[in-house]
Every structure is written in C-alpha cells, then in structure tokens.
Amino acid sequence: MVSDQVLPRAATQPCVSQCRFSSFLDQEKALPKFDQKYRQMTAGAFEGTxxxxxxxxxxxxxxxxxxxxxxxxxxxTGTVAVGFLMGSGIMHDLSKDETLRGEAMLLPGGYEHISYVEGESDWVIASIAQDVLPDDMLQGRVLAPEVARPVGAWMRTLIEVAGSGAEAQGLMTLVPDLVMDRLSLLFGHPAQDGLRHNRREAQLFRRILNACEELPPEELTVSGLSRHLGCTRADLRGACLSVTGFRLDDMLTARRLSDVYRVLRGARVDAVNVTQTALNHGFTHFGRFSVAYRKMFGERPSDTLRA
Structure with missing residues (x-):
C-alpha cells in the first residue's frame, strides 16, 4: 500500500490551457512535461486537442x-506520469522490452516510451513531480481496466469542468491533494496480470524500430529489414502486428509519409522540392506517392509545403 503524501496546498487557481490542432507536428510539441515525436499511421485529415x-x-x-x-x-526528468488510455490501445515500452495493454500505466521520467494506438484515442494524464511520490510508486506497472477506468474518468471530468464556470468554489484548490489520494488508492491494487507481451516478439519489434533508424529510406521495406536483421518476413510481420496492431508494410509506408510531411511542413517553399523529398524518402513513383500522401493527410504535398 502506498503511504500518504501531502502536497503543498495550491494558493491560486490552476493555469488552464486548451488548444486545437490540425497537424500532428504541432500537437507533438504541446503536451506539458513531455518530449514527443509523432508519426501518423492512419489515413485522413488530422484533428486533435x-x-x-x-x-x-x-x-x-x-x-x-x-x-x-x-x-x-x-x-x-524529475517527473512521473500516470497515463489513462480511455479506450483501446497498445504501448510498447522500449525501456523494458515489454508490450503493455491496459488502461493505466505509470511512466517514469527520463525514458523513451513508444505507443501505437489504432484510430481515435483519448488520453488522461497526471504528471507529478517525482519528489512528492513514494518510492514504491516509481517501479512502473499497468493496472487492470476495471480498476483504472473510474479514476481516469474522474480526472477527465475535473479537466473538462475547469474553466467552464461550473466548477465548485474552492474545488480546484483541492485537486492536487485529491489526485494524490486517488492515486494512492489506485496503486494499492495489484498490478494487472497478463498484460506483458511475448518477450521474443517485443524484442524483435525493438530491433525493427532500431533498423528503421539505421537503414536508408530506400531499404525500409519488409525485404530490406529481413536481409538486415536476418529474420524471415513472416516473423517480422508477425511481431509488428502483434505488438502494434498495424501491418508492417503499412507501418513502414506511414513512417516514410510522416517523415516527408515533417520535412515539407517545416520548410520554405523555395527551399524544398517535393519530388526530390519524396525520392529521398524512398518513394520512386511520384504519382503513387501523391495519391498515398493525400489519402494519409487529406491534402496534397504542395499544400503542406505552402502551409
């Protein structure tokens, strides 16, 4: 059982911020107390808040x-986050070579975590200064949905009420203590069994990700990965699908499209050539690239460049 923790009482109301985004590049920079990099995996115009x-x-x-x-x-570093995925999702944790499936997970600061979520997602996150947390809450664990969901839903309600004028007088001042009370109860429950994925598949998927960073774009194919890693195509495809929920072929294409999007959106119109950028990322047929790009992001490459 987690020992009681008492935070200094907040003297003022919280700083409330809310933003809408039409690009994953903008949203990846906006999550408080996180450093992030996103790649879009499914087709359609991006919307986020x-x-x-x-x-x-x-x-x-x-x-x-x-x-x-x-x-x-x-x-x-110096912060610990408790994330509640209010829906379906999968997280592959590179720091432990584990694949986690659940609705609440503790993420210590200073480590890279990779998550793959299929379709729409709704995250509720409590980010807490590490020096106010008890040591036994820093081990990292995943909690069963039936235990975690009520706490995540409660925090989501607090977030949505704040700034609406409907919050009770003085409630916001109590929120830090209330959050710690709820988390101390939450992490008094045993960790969820059966959420960790097959270690062999998790380790193979980590090798796939490392190879994606090492290989030139023109070799980022299933066959190229098979040669580089000395594994069969079937094993590579099986590990990717099991860990992420995405087909390896689709994941590789989506990664390269997202990397092109990142280059185009951050460049001056007169400084980047769309065709050359596509070639640099392994797309050798410009017509098929343009169709795939527009399907993925809901706009033409030239539209992104002019944004």
Whole structure:
C-alpha cells in the first residue's frame, strides 16, 4: 500500500490551457512535461486537442487525437506520469522490452516510451513531480481496466469542468491533494496480470524500430529489414502486428509519409522540392506517392509545403 503524501496546498487557481490542432507536428510539441515525436499511421485529415490544468507539482492533461499514431514520448526528468488510455490501445515500452495493454500505466521520467494506438484515442494524464511520490510508486506497472477506468474518468471530468464556470468554489484548490489520494488508492491494487507481451516478439519489434533508424529510406521495406536483421518476413510481420496492431508494410509506408510531411511542413517553399523529398524518402513513383500522401493527410504535398 502506498503511504500518504501531502502536497503543498495550491494558493491560486490552476493555469488552464486548451488548444486545437490540425497537424500532428504541432500537437507533438504541446503536451506539458513531455518530449514527443509523432508519426501518423492512419489515413485522413488530422484533428486533435490538448487541455491542461497546471497546479505546479501536479498537471492534469487530456489529449485527444482522431488518427492512429506512432508516439515516441519521454516524460521530463524529475517527473512521473500516470497515463489513462480511455479506450483501446497498445504501448510498447522500449525501456523494458515489454508490450503493455491496459488502461493505466505509470511512466517514469527520463525514458523513451513508444505507443501505437489504432484510430481515435483519448488520453488522461497526471504528471507529478517525482519528489512528492513514494518510492514504491516509481517501479512502473499497468493496472487492470476495471480498476483504472473510474479514476481516469474522474480526472477527465475535473479537466473538462475547469474553466467552464461550473466548477465548485474552492474545488480546484483541492485537486492536487485529491489526485494524490486517488492515486494512492489506485496503486494499492495489484498490478494487472497478463498484460506483458511475448518477450521474443517485443524484442524483435525493438530491433525493427532500431533498423528503421539505421537503414536508408530506400531499404525500409519488409525485404530490406529481413536481409538486415536476418529474420524471415513472416516473423517480422508477425511481431509488428502483434505488438502494434498495424501491418508492417503499412507501418513502414506511414513512417516514410510522416517523415516527408515533417520535412515539407517545416520548410520554405523555395527551399524544398517535393519530388526530390519524396525520392529521398524512398518513394520512386511520384504519382503513387501523391495519391498515398493525400489519402494519409487529406491534402496534397504542395499544400503542406505552402502551409
């Protein structure tokens, strides 16, 4: 059982912020107390929102996204985040070579975590200064949905009420203590069994991700990975599907399309050539690239460049 923790009482109301996003590149920069890099995995125009309540030692955030993403996330050093995935989702934790499936997970600061969520997602996150947490809450664990969901739903309600004028007088001042009370009860429950994935598949998927960073774009194919890693195509495809829920062929294409999007959106019109950028990322047929790009992002490559 987690020991009681008492936070300094907030003297003022929290800082409330809310933003809407039409690009995953903008949203990846906006999550408080996280460093992130996103890649879009499913087709369609991106829409997302982030709303946060910042109390200093405790920050509550709700992040919503309408597309499937590959999310590389690192909680800031000195902070611990408790994430509630209010829906279906999978997280592959590179720091432990484990694949976690559940609705609440503890993410220590200073480590990279990768999550894959298919379709729309709704995250509720409590980011807490590490020095106010008990040691036994820093081990990292995943909690069963029936245990975690009520706490995540309660935090989501707090976030949505804040700033609406409907919050009770003085309630927001109590929120940091209330959050710690709920989390101390939550982490008194045993960790969920059966959420960790087959270690062999998790380790193979990590090798796939490492190879994606090492190989040139023209070799980022299933056959190229098979040669580089010395594994069969079937094993590679099986590991990717099991860990992420995405077909390996689709994941590789989506990664390259997202990387092209990142280059185009951050460039000056006169400094980047769309065709050359596509070639640099392994797309050798410009017509098929243009069709795939527009299907993925809901706009033409030239539209992104002019944005």
């Amino acid at each position: 982030i709303k946060s309540l910042d109390f200093g030692a405790v920050t509550l955030t709700r992040e919503r996204l309408n597309q499937g993403l590959e999310q590389h996330s690192a909680v800031h």
